[in-house]
Amino acid sequence: MNITTILFWFLSVVALFSALMVITNKNPVYSVLWLIVTFFAISGHYILLNAQFLAIVNVIVYAGAIMVLFLFVIMLMNLNKETEPQKNRWLRMAGAIAGGCLLLVLVAALKDTDMKQQLAMTNGGNIGLIKNLGKELFTTYVVPFEISSILFLSAMVGAVVIGKKE
Amino acid sequence: MQNALQIVYLIPLLPLIGFLINGLGRKHLSKSVIGVIGSGVVLASFAISIWVFLQVKGGNTHEVHYFDFISVGDLKIPFAFKIDQLSSLFLLIITGVGFLIHVYSTSYMHEEKTEHFGRYFAYLNLFIFSMLLLVMGANFVIMFIGWEGVGLCSYLLIGYWFKKTEYNKAANKAFIMNRIGDLAFLIAIFWLIQKLGTVTYSEVFIAANLAKLNATDISVITLLLFVGATGKSAQIPLYTWLPDAMAGPTPVSALIHAATMVTAGIYMIARSNLLYSLAPFTMDIIAYVGLATALFAATIALKQNDIKKVLAYSTVSQLGFMFLALGCGAYTAAVFHVMTHAFFKALMFLGSGSVIHAMGGEQDIRNMGGLSKNLKITFITFLIGCIAIAGIPPFSGFFSKDAILLSAFAKNPVLYGIALFTALLTAFYMFRLLFITFTGKFRGTHEQQHHLHESPAPMTIPLVILAVLSIIGGFVGIPEVFMHGGDKLGEFLSPVITNHSEGHVSHSTEYMLMGLSTVLVLGMIAFAWFKFKNYQRTEEKGFGKVLENKWYVDELYDKVIVNPLHKLGGFFNSIFESKVVDGIVNGVGRAVSYTSSKFRLLQSGQVANYILLMVGSMVLIFVLQFFLKR
Amino acid sequence: MPINYYIFLSIALFAIGIVGVLTRRNAIIIFMCIELMLNAVNLLLVAFSKMHHMKALATDAATTVGTDGQLFVFFIMVVAAAEVTVGLAIIVMMYRNIHSVDVNFLNRLKH
Known part of the structure; x- marks a missing residue:
């Protein structure tokens, strides 16, 4: 069992555990913090897959910007354990069962696929490096890239319009 | 244009156009315009028909394919016309006699309101159109379209005076009775499609395809087609609509009885003669049914007092003769009789129309008498018609009826005996009608007597033309014994009709039979003359009363079929409909609204x-x- | 690592996200669960990109196969960021109007 395998299992366990904590924790602030842990674990996976650029972006954008935004909002509303709305038990059970069924079905459906022998390259391959991705991004994908800036602009305008007091 | 066959589509198209113009413009056109259009389109069709006939006579037959009417999988039913000897002959009869009836109608119907006048001519044109479609179609489906079309038109025309309930009932009766036969026809068509995958004549009536059918198929198909024919051509047991069809205007009766409609059944069987010749069982049935109808209708006609009813039963009887001929395999004789019958029956109907016109709508012959003085042309032409139908040489009826009697004799002398007896009855009741109506003293009211007058020219001219045709019409089919090669009609039709006679009659026998029938018919006429020259009204008693009431067949049908159906209908209406059907319908509604509320x-x-x-x-x-996919 | 492991890990994360959406009533948590689901998909995309890259490397040492997969992830992040801004703005507005982030109050869909 080499270090890569150990790291993979460790990161997987961390990701799954923290994801579970996200949905089970009663306090929204804790949920946000656990989600950040999940994102870090996923970033770890990216590094394991030698996708360094995405790992960094994931940490900066998701764990950094987006989750902080969430945190701000939650604190702004002063949400805590006491104000957390609770579903009735049967509905929660139904939801858990439905999600479990989906998991079961997907796993059962995919476990016999012929991709069993395929490997995902870890610790190697340089396509995940900033240099290569950047080259591709500013040549082949330059138009979508520019358009995404317009998307940001419109999202910003939208957020301002929705958020301002009338 | 070199070839008349290229414009055959105009033959049915012109009456259709006439129908559209008259039907749509009936409120705006004047009566004379309507009359000219209505008659003109038929005349034009007649002209083209003559042209086509001459072409066909020159050996130029053709099947004109326009487009695929139905195309489902392997089944292709083309919209095509078949122009051959048989159909061209029928075209002549339909358009020719039809045209005369149109001309006659312009005068006969002149007292109708313009709007109804236009409606009348529109129906007439549609009738001609349907009948033309029927005979011109190159397959059974096109024939069926025309078949239904004439059924519809007969309904419309019989119920033309739709304000009278009984007339509407007569129209309904005609329509429903026909429907029974039509259903059988339709099943026969399906059967053919199922077995052969085609309904086109030229594909059905070839040896290779006929060989594909086994004896049961042929028997069933021919029987079903025959049932269809009994509906349209008024044979036992579906004949009762035809006498009731007298509710329509008299020219309509002439059209139905002479030129169109009732001849459809004969045409169909003559067209399918190759098929029928393979089904001896069906042939026997046709012969017996035809003969029974002929005799039965003739006995009823003996005691009828309505001038049109007598003629109607006479038509049923004559149609019975035609079916007898078909059943004996003498298809040519049947077609021949269709032709001659078209002439003299149209003549007599139009003549009776002239009488009714003169009598101011009176139809009961007991109130007539001595009309020969006032209605000279009508009387003479009517007399010619009577002689023709009675079968006295050399009038047309003699030749065709003789051919039928001969074929019956060849099949079975007993059939011949009954047929001859029926022919004698025919002579008797026709001359009874003639003598009661036109001789003796006038028995109507003074007002009617004062009113008596000969009909105007548009009515008498068709009468004269038809009278001439009734005299000479038989010469196209002179029997071989008189003149070698005299049977022009048989020769003409030989490419399409293969006669299927079962025996041969020697010349001496044939002479003897002709002489016998002629003498007996003359005797019958003399008997009628003595009995009815000074007719006095008497009440019928005993058997005569049964005959006067048409053997109570209508009452029997009422009791056995109509009333039980009414009862059943009442039961379904009150119990089944309200409880079961409504229950299901409402239950479905309630179930839906309940589940949706959940x-x-x-x-x-x-x-x-x-x-x-x-x-x-x-x-x-x-x-x-x-x-689940695995 | 065998690609199967990544597939099952992603499915598990995704399912956890769905269960979160189904069991929670807090709009913000639901939103977070959606982010979690997006990340599960991202992880799988990267894994697949590396899988294809590995296959292509066997024949061509200078191949760039698999880059598009990672760029897709990049664009998903872009869209997610935009979505979060708008979504959070909506939640803030909702809180301002009904003083709650409980989605059960959002039952106007019935009408």
Whole structure:
């Protein structure tokens, strides 16, 4: 069992555990913090897959910007354990069962696929490096890239319009 | 244009155009315009028909294919016309006699309001159109379209005076009775499609395809077609509509009886003669039914007092003769009789119309008498018609009836005996009608007597033309014994009709039979003369009363079929409809509204519930996709 | 690592996200669960990209196969960031109007 395998299992366990904590924790602030842990674990996976650029972006954008935004909002509303709305038990059970069924079905459906022998390259391959991705991004994908800036602009305008007091 | 066959489509198209113009413009056109259009289109069709006939006579037959009417899988039913000897002959009869009836109608119907006048001519044109479609179609489906078309038109025309309930009932009766036969015809068509995959004559009537059918198929198909023919051509047991069809205007009766409609059954069987020749059993049935109808209708005609009813039963009887000929395999004789019958029956109907016109709508011959003085042309032409139908040489009826009697004799002398007896009855009741109507003293009211007058020229000219045709019409089919090669009609029709006679009659026998029938008919006429020259009204008693009431067949049908159906209908209406059907319908409605009131709860408006359902559905889809597929 | 492991890990994360959406009533948590689901998909995309890259490397040492997969992830992040701004703005507005982030109050869909 080499270090890569150990790291993979460790990161997987961390990701799954923290994801579970996200949905089970009663306090929204804790949920946000656990989600950040999940994102870090996923970033770890990216590094394991030698996708360094995405790992960094994931940490900066998701764990950094987006989750902080969430945190701000939650604190702004002063949400805590006491104000957390609770579903009735049967509905929660139904939801858990439905999600479990989906998991079961997907796993059962995919476990016999012929991709069993395929490997995902870890610790190697340089396509995940900033240099290569950047080259591709500013040549082949330059138009979508520019358009995404317009998307940001419109999202910003939208957020301002929705958020301002009338 | 070199070839008349290129414009055959105009023959049915012109009456259709006339129908559209008259039907749509009946409120705006004047009577004379309507009359000219109505008659003119038929005349034009007649002209083209003559042209076509001459072409066909020159050996130029053709099948004109326009487009595929139905195309389903391997089954292709083309919209095509078949122009050959048989159809061209029928074209002549339909358009020729039809034209004369149109001309006659312009005068006869002149007292109708313009609007109804236009409606009348529109129907007449549609009638001609349907009948032309029937005879011109190159397959059974096109024939069926025309077949239904004439059924519809007969309904419309019999119920032309739709304000009288009994006339509407007569129209309904005609329509429904026909429908029974039509159903059999339709089943026969389906059967043919099922067995052969085609209904086109030229494909059905070839040896290779006929060989594909086994004896049962042929028997069933021919029998079903025959049932269809009994409906349209008024044979036992579906004949009762025809006498009731007298409710329509007299020219309509002439059209139905002479040129169109009732000859459809004869045409169909003559057209399918190759098929029928393979079905001896059906042939026997046709012969017996035809003969029974002929005799039965003739006995009824003996005691009828309505001038048109006598003629109607006479038509039924004559149609019986034609079916007898068909059943004996003498298809040519049947077609021959169709032709001559068209002449003299149209003549007599139009003549009776002239009488009714003169009598101011009176139809009961007991109130007539001595009309020969006032209605000279009508009387003479009517007399010619009577002589023709009675079968006295050299009038047309003699030749055709003789051919039928001869074929019956060849099949079975007993058939001949009954047929001859029926022919004698025919002579008797026709001359009874003639003598009661035109001789003796006038028995109507003074007002009617004062009113008596000969009909105007548009009515008498067709009478004269038809009278001439009734005299000379028989010469196209002179029997071989008189003149070698005299049977022009048989020669003409030989490419399409293969006669299927079962025996041969020697010349001496043939002479003897002709002489016998002629002498007996003359005797019958003399007997009628003595009995009816000074007719006095008497009440019928005993058997005569049974005959006067048409053997009570209508009452029998009422008792056995109509009333039980009414009862059943009443039962279904009151019990079945209200309880069971309504119960089911309302129950379905209630079940739907109940379940939907339950299902409505699913629409909680809660996004979470929707998502839950969505996930559940996704699971379901995945399950179906991945597990059930294996 | 065998690609199967990544597939099952992603499915598990995704399912956890769905269960979160189904069981929680807090709009912000639901939103977070959606982010979690997006990340599960991202992880799988990267794994697949590396899988294809590995296969292509066997024949061509200078291949760039698999880059598009990672760029896709990049664009998903872009869209997610935009989505979060708008989504959070909506939640803030909702809180301002009904003083709660409980989605059960959002039952106007019925009407």
